[in-house]
Amino acid sequence: MKAIVVGGGIGGLATAVSLRRVGWEVQVLERAAEFGEIGAGIGVMPNALRALEWMGVADEVRKLGTPRVSGGVRASDGRWLIHLPEAGQERVIAIHRADLHGVLLRALPSEILFNNVEVTSVEELDADLVVAADGINSRLRAELLPDAPGPAYAGATAWRGVAPGPFDLPITQTFGPGGEAGILPLGDGRVCWYVATAAPAQASLDPVELFADWHDPLPELVRSTADVLRHDIYELPLLPTFVKGRVALLGxxxxxxxxxxxxxxxMALEDAVTLASVDGDLARYDAVRRPRTQAVWKGSKRAGKFGIELRSPLGLAVRNFAFRALPGSVALRGMGRFTSWQVPAMPR
Incomplete structure (x- = not known):
């Protein structure tokens, strides 16, 4: 059986690795001139690490990433709102997106990787299975589901970067009025960071000014980063299906x-392993993945309501009090709703 994966990002490469593991012949088509990944850091959560274990690449991810045993949530003035227990943080790995992408790329033979390939229609592709891993602005999704809604602005913009350091910091998430920030330390002393604020799309904003009075070292991280990426945050409204004919949407x-x-x-790593685990049974893939990913989609949306979207002093005070009153062990159990995913059983 032959599969063609359209898109050479993390989701597309993970899909190729996973399908090859169960015996599929795979080709990966990427429209860019080179295979690569831009961005800053990523937290490999326990569910994602299980997917990488199944692919056989988790050990390399551990070597390149930074397993941390401390972390928590802070207010923008620096007060700790919650400390997460060390035992619950051991399997959260901070890694640069480019490093994770590189691990997956090295797990594939070069002869199945094709760049500078522009795919505009499924009809161009001769394969038993086509995986559309071509991102939020997927051309293949628009072709297959022409009546489905496209991406919508989510009301916030974010900046990301890698500060040179050296720093020795825990994994941290910070909440403030109408904004949030995150710190992901890398093993070589550099720090991946992000800051985000609720704002109109394409608003003229300066992150150095916006976060100048937030707790240390956030202002320093932003100021000391030479290459800062800005992205207005978009989301894809919930779809009625992830499959059509021989095509599966992924990531x-x-x-x-x-x-x-x-x-x-x-979620993209989970998608990839699940698609291989059901051995290309697209009805089963849709039945398994759509409820799971859409529940996480809704959970992420709710998290924004109590995080980046809060501006009123009363709302901030209530939110911060609730965090401080919440035991770390209880917080971890809440996170477990999203991170307790297990790899599906393989078909006979």
Whole structure:
């Protein structure tokens, strides 16, 4: 059986690795001139690490990433709102997106990878299975589901970068009025960071000014980063199906979500392993993945309501009090709703 994966990002490469593991012949088509990944850091959550274990690449991810045993949530003035127990943080790995992409790329033979390939229609592709892993603005999704809604602005913009350091910091998420930030330390002393604020699309904003009075070292991280990426945050409204005919939508092409649970790339890794686990049974793939990813999509949306979207002093005070009153062990159990995913059983 032959599969063609359209898109050479993390989701597309993970799909190729996974399908080859169960015996599929695979080709990966990427429209860019080179295979690569831009961005900053990613937190590999326990569910994503299980997917990488199944693919056989988790050990390399551990070597390149930074397993942390401490972390928590802070207010913008620096007060700790919650500390997460060390035992619950051991399997959260901070890694640069480019490093994770590189691990997956090295797991594939070069002869199945094709760049500079522009795919505009499924009809161009001769394969038993076509995987549309071509991102939130997927051309194949638009062709297959012409009546489905396209991406919608989610009301926030974000900046990301890698500060040179060296720093020695825990994984941290910070909430403030109408904004949030995150710190993901890398093993070589660099720090991946992001800051985000609720704002109109394409608003003229300066992150250095916006976050100048937030707790240290966030202002320093932003100021010391030479290459800062800005992205207005878009989401894909819920789709009625992830499959049509011989085509499966995967990753952001199927369920692009706001980033407030840190599960976007993790969902793509789950998708890839599930598609291989059902051995190309697309009805089963849709039945398994759509409820799971759409539940996480909704959870991410709710997290934004109590995070980046809060501005009123009363709302902020209530939210911060609730965090401080919540035991870390209880918080971890709440996170387990999203991170307890297990690899589906293989078909006979």
């Amino acid at each position: 952001d092409a199927a369920h692009a979500m706001v980033p407030y649970l840190g599960q976007g790339a993790c």
